[in-house]
Amino acid sequence: MRVVLAEDLHLLREGLVHLLRAHGFDVVAAVESGPGLLEALVAECPDVAVVDVRLPPTFTDEGLQASLAARRRVPGLPILVLSQHVEQLYARELLADGSGGIGYLLKDRVFNGEQFIDAVRRVAAGGTAMDPEVIAKLLVSNARKEPIGRLTPREREVLELMAEGRSNAAIGQRLHLSESAVGKHTAGIFAKLDLAPSDDDNRRVLAVLAYLNSR
Amino acid sequence: MVRRTLSALGRGVALLGAALLGEAAALVMLAGVLLSLMLGLVFLFPPAVRLARAAAGLHRRLAGRWSAGPVDDPYLPAPGPPVRQPDGWYRDGRTLYKTPVVPAFNLRLNWLLKDPATWRDLAFLLTAPLLGTAVAAPAVLAAGGVLLTASGVPAGLAAVAVAAAVAPWYAPRAVASYGGVAALLLGPTERARLARQVNRLAAARDEAVDAQAAELRRIERDLHDGAQARLVAIGMTIGAAEELLASDPQAARALLVKAREASATALQELRRLVRGIHPPVLAERGLADAVRALALDTPLQTHVTVDAPEGLEAPLESAAYFAVSELLANAVRHGGASEAWVDVSTHGSALRITVTDDGRGGADPSRGTGLTGIERRLGAFDGVLALNSPLGGPTTAVIDLPRAVRGRTRPVPTGRAVTLAVCWTLCWIPLFPQGLVAAGFKIAGSTEKAWFLGLHVAEPYQWPVIIGMILLGGTMLAGAALQTAKHRESRAGECA
Numbered sequence: 001m002r003v004v005l006a007e008d009l010h011l012l013r014e015g016l017v018h019l020l021r022a023h024g025f026d027v028v029a030a031v032e033s034g035p036g037l038l039e040a041l042v043a044e045c046p047d048v049a050v051v052d053v054r055l056p057p058t059f060t061d062e063g064l065q066a067s068l069a070a071r072r073r074v075p076g077l078p079i080l081v082l083s084q085h086v087e088q089l090y091a092r093e094l095l096a097d098g099s100g101g102i103g104y105l106l107k108d109r110v111f112n113g114e115q116f117i118d119a120v121r122r123v124a125a126g127g128t129a130m131d132p133e134v135i136a137k138l139l140v141s142n143a144r145k146e147p148i149g150r151l152t153p154r155e156r157e158v159l160e161l162m163a164e165g166r167s168n169a170a171i172g173q174r175l176h177l178s179e180s181a182v183g184k185h186t187a188g189i190f191a192k193l194d195l196a197p198s199d200d201d202n203r204r205v206l207a208v209l210a211y212l213n214s215r
Numbered sequence: 216m217v218r219r220t221l222s223a224l225g226r227g228v229a230l231l232g233a234a235l236l237g238e239a240a241a242l243v244m245l246a247g248v249l250l251s252l253m254l255g256l257v258f259l260f261p262p263a264v265r266l267a268r269a270a271a272g273l274h275r276r277l278a279g280r281w282s283a284g285p286v287d288d289p290y291l292p293a294p295g296p297p298v299r300q301p302d303g304w305y306r307d308g309r310t311l312y313k314t315p316v317v318p319a320f321n322l323r324l325n326w327l328l329k330d331p332a333t334w335r336d337l338a339f340l341l342t343a344p345l346l347g348t349a350v351a352a353p354a355v356l357a358a359g360g361v362l363l364t365a366s367g368v369p370a371g372l373a374a375v376a377v378a379a380a381v382a383p384w385y386a387p388r389a390v391a392s393y394g395g396v397a398a399l400l401l402g403p404t405e406r407a408r409l410a411r412q413v414n415r416l417a418a419a420r421d422e423a424v425d426a427q428a429a430e431l432r433r434i435e436r437d438l439h440d441g442a443q444a445r446l447v448a449i450g451m452t453i454g455a456a457e458e459l460l461a462s463d464p465q466a467a468r469a470l471l472v473k474a475r476e477a478s479a480t481a482l483q484e485l486r487r488l489v490r491g492i493h494p495p496v497l498a499e500r501g502l503a504d505a506v507r508a509l510a511l512d513t514p515l516q517t518h519v520t521v522d523a524p525e526g527l528e529a530p531l532e533s534a535a536y537f538a539v540s541e542l543l544a545n546a547v548r549h550g551g552a553s554e555a556w557v558d559v560s561t562h563g564s565a566l567r568i569t570v571t572d573d574g575r576g577g578a579d580p581s582r583g584t585g586l587t588g589i590e591r592r593l594g595a596f597d598g599v600l601a602l603n604s605p606l607g608g609p610t611t612a613v614i615d616l617p618r619a620v621r622g623r624t625r626p627v628p629t630g631r632a633v634t635l636a637v638c639w640t641l642c643w644i645p646l647f648p649q650g651l652v653a654a655g656f657k658i659a660g661s662t663e664k665a666w667f668l669g670l671h672v673a674e675p676y677q678w679p680v681i682i683g684m685i686l687l688g689g690t691m692l693a694g695a696a697l698q699t700a701k702h703r704e705s706r707a708g709e710c711a
Contacts, residue, residue, distance in 0.1 A: 053499070060499040085486055085495045089508040108479045143514045144553060 001124060004049040005030040006037040006063055007082075008056055016050065016110065023117045034062030041070035041077065048124035052107075053083040053090070064090055075099060080123045082107050086134045088141065092213050095128075100202050103129035103165075119165075127202050128165035128209065135163045138212040147193050155192070158185040163208050167201045216383060223386035226281050227351035230393055233273055234347030240270035241340035248337075257324060264327045271336040274343070275401050282394025289332040289403035292414055294322040332407060339400040346396060350389040353382040415597075423595035426588075437488050445481035449474045493533060501525060502532045506539055506557060513543050515552055515572070521559040523566065524620055531596050531619055535559075535568060538589045538600070542570040542612050545585060550574020550610055566619035569611065576608035589614075631698070638695035646688025653681050 003025045007013040017027050029040040033056045041049055049070075055062040067079045080103030081094060094102045103123040109131065110116045119129035139160065142148050151159060154175075161171045172182045186204070190197045193211055198204045247263025250256045268290070275286040297305050297318035304311040307318040327333055348355060357378035363371025403411070456470035489495065497505040503521040510517035527535075539557060546552040552574030559568050580586040580602055590600050597617050604610040653667035657677060664670040669681035 085490070087496050087508050088511040089496065089500075089504060092511070108482050111475050111479060137512055141511060141514055144516070 001048065001121075002026050002028045002044065002046045003120075004028060004037075004040050004044055004046040006032070006040075006049070006051045006055060006066075008032045008052065008054075012107075012110075019110070019113055019117070020050075020120070023113075025120075033057060034066050037063065038066040038069055041066065041079075042073055045074060045077070048078040048080060048120055050080045050082065050120065053081060061090070064093070068093060071097065071099075076101050076126070078123045078126065079103070080105065080120055080129060082110070086131050086137070088134065088137050088213075091130065091134045091138075095206070095209055095213065098206060098210065100128055100206055101126045104134060105129060105131045106133060122165055128205050130164050130209070132160065132164055135160050135212075138163065138209075142212055150192050151189065155185050155189050158182060159189050159208065162186060162189075162205060163212060165205050220383045220386055223390050224351075224354050224382060226277075226390050227347075227386055228354050230277060230281075230390070231344070231347035231351040231355075233270075233277055234343035237270040237274060237340040237343045240266050241337055241343075243267075244337055244340075258320075261320075261323055261327060264333055267333075267336050267340060270340055271401055274339070274397055278394040278397035278401070282391045284394075284398075286398045286402045287408075289335070289401065289407045291326065291330045291332070291407060291410055294326050297322060331404065335400055335404075339397070346393060350393045352389070353378040353386055357382075419594040419597070422591045426591055426595075434488065434492065437484075441484040441488070442481045445477050445484070449477045449481070452477065493529075494536065497532060497536050502527060502535060502559065505532075505536050506559060509536070509540055509543060510555075510557060513547060513555070515543065515547060515555045517543070517555045517557060519557045519559075521557075522561065523559045524561060526621070527566070527619060528621075531566075531616060534592045534596060534598065535566065535614065535616065538593060538614050539568060539570060541585050541589050543572075545578065545583070546570075546572035546574050546610065549578065549583075550576065550608065552608075552610075561620055564618050564620045566614075566616040568614040568616075570614075571609055571611045574608050574610055575606075576604045576610050577606045578602060578604035578610055635695055635698055638691040638698075642688050642691035642695065644688070645684040646692060650681060650685035650688055653684070657681065 001024070003020055005013065005016055005020070005027055007016060007030070013030055013032065017030055020027055028044050028046060031037050031040050035057075037051065037055065049067070051063045051067050053061050053063045055066075064081060067081060071077050071079065075097070076099045078101035079094075081090075082105055083090075084107055086104065086106055091104050094104055101123055103119055105116075105119060109119070122129050139148070139156075148156075157175060158171055161174055166174070168179050168182045168186065171177070172179045175182070177185075187197060189208075190204075193208075195207050195211060198207065244263040244267040247259045251258075251260040251263075272288075275288070279285045297307070297315045299315070300306055304313065305315050305318045306312075307321050312318055357375050360371040360374030360376075360378065363374065365371075452470050452474040456467040456474065459467040459470065494505060494508075496508045500508075501523075503523050506521055507519050510519045543555060543557075546555050550572055552572035555570065555572040557568070557570050559566070561567070578586070580590065580600070586600070586602070593600055593614060593616065596619070598619075599615050601613045601615070602610070603612075648665075649667055649669060653669040656663060656665075656667065656670060669677050669684060672680055
């Protein structure tokens with residue numbers, strides 16, 4: 001699988017290259033600035049890109065802007081955005097086109113190599129990987145929405161994991177539930193939130209995120 | 216039209232009344248001044264000045280309400296209480312006192328005596344009746360006319376008629392110009408304004424320095440007890456794992472997992488700390504998006520409208536951001552609100568932020584530390600927080616940051632201002648007497664030459680000179696009007 005990587009810190013960039021190579025990814029470009037990133041994204045058209053939000057030359061949100069620009073040119077280009085902090089505002093902008101293939105994680109998540117690689121693969125496959133902290137913030141800002149309050153604690157747990165972008169199987173593994181039990185919970189959640197049920201994992205996640213983002 | 220005239224006449228009469236009251240106060244003050252300066256009855260001076268200040272205050276309020284817009288107090292700030300020395304005495308010059316009474320009185324006396332506003336008040340109040348009579352002239356004329364008619368002189372009717380004819384044009388203008396004069400004489404001089412600003416800035420600077428020091432101490436403590444301590448622990452854990460690597464790889468592995476978890480916690484703490492110092496989203500996107508991000512993070516249904524220019528100074532943006540953050544947090548915590556509206560806009564060079572919520576209201580800045588914190592932070596930028604929070608809500612907070620937007624205020628350049636003033640004040644001379652009136656004389660064939668240049672020159676040059684004069688006056692008038700309108704327009708553009 002071909003990967004473009006953008007990270008300005010030398011040590012972290014090398015670490016990520018090693019990690020990705022060790023898991024069988026082919027790092028076709030490892031850039032360190034915003035303009036270089038957009039060029040690489042459009043030229044290489046990789047299977048997935050891993051991008052740091054803050055990049056030279058302005059050290060603001062160059063990486064995010066380059067990612068959004070690249071996705072406008074190549075719709076659905078899978079991009080996993082890494083940052084030292086997560087903002088609902090950025091998550092919303094990344095998800096705005098509703099086409100999936102988006103990840104938004106805190107940088108600390110690379111500490112756990114397995115989970116990080118899992119997230120990269122999920123995004124490459126057109127799925128989503130949202131940081132638990134983004135989801136927690138989304139749920140806080142939706143706390144006063146009446147249907148959310150009607151969810152059982154277990155359904156809330158399932159909703160959080162689903163919003164992060166995990167499949168039923170992964171959720172079952174995490175919560176020690178059978179896949180069919182998870183399926184029942186998700187059906188219950190969709191009924192309570194008044195969303196159209198869907199069998200497709202990705203579309204289901206996007207529906208939940210769109211619901212949480214609609215305020 | 217009639218109502219306007221009548222109300223202007225009424226105001227004129229009221230101003231005349233106030234002027235007569237002021238005259239009385241001024242005479243009392245004059246007596247107080249003379250008695251205190253000549254007979255040494257100094258204790259009479261402060262009450263006399265207080266009376267005059269009350270009278271001047273009445274004029275200030277009337278002028279503010281009816282014509283000029285608010286007229287600020289011009290007085291220097293009152294002196295603080297005398298300071299007690301370590302030995303328990305109070306020093307005043309080269310004399311020591313046991314009690315603060317005499318030094319306090321001297322401080323007050325000095326303050327009143329040396330404030331030019333005291334004497335400007337007196338001058339205004341002494342001349343006020345003249346001004347008042349001028350303002351109320353139509354009413355006075357009409358009253359005189361009625362009295363004359365009543366005592367059998369029919370000419371009185373003519374006076375009433377003249378008053379009635381003149382009043383619609385005269386009365387409103389007279390009230391307006393009274394306001395202008397009052398603002399000029401009773402408003403603060405540039406010096407008093409500066410003195411006041413220096414005082415305010417000094418206080419704001421002290422508070423800012425204190426707040427900054429406290430903030431740095433808090434950051435130091437947080438780093439020391441949090442991230443720093445955790446990094447030490449991580450280092451030790453890794454060291455221990457290193458030693459165990461050969462003998463007990465399993466235990467070493469467990470230790471490394473622990474170290475990784477500790478590093479994640481340390482990062483989390485640093486992230487929280489950074490948010491409190493300067494939120495990353497503010498650094499990355501500026502105020503507008505940072506406020507939007509804030510709105511997304513609150514559980515309130517928040518409506519944001521932002522019309523803020525880019526390129527605000529970072530410290531100011533930060534102060535504005537934390538103010539909005541605190542206000543929204545208060546709405547959730549204390550107000551029990553469910554909906555909030557945030558509006559960020561510019562008015563001229565000022566940045567105005569309005570935060571409204573539908574909570575219970577009853578917020579009191581003197582109680583919470585949060586609101587005073589906001590005020591202090593804004594104070595460093597001359598910003599103010601106005602809070603309107605009646606019991607039962609809604610709560611509206613308005614933050615005003617003057618001069619937030621740089622390079623937007625443009626006073627008229629001095630050179631042009633002088634030209635403008637010359638044009639406005641002198642354009643009538645070439646236009647009327649030297650131009651139009653001289654032309655009238657010439658057409659009427661009058662032999663009177665008066666001071667009209669056009670009639671003194673040789674016959675063939677007379678018309679050209681007269682027409683030239685008219686053109687000159689017209690050009691001056693038109694130019695001045697055009698420039699003034701242009702400047703107003705550019706100012707209006709700033710305010711839009």
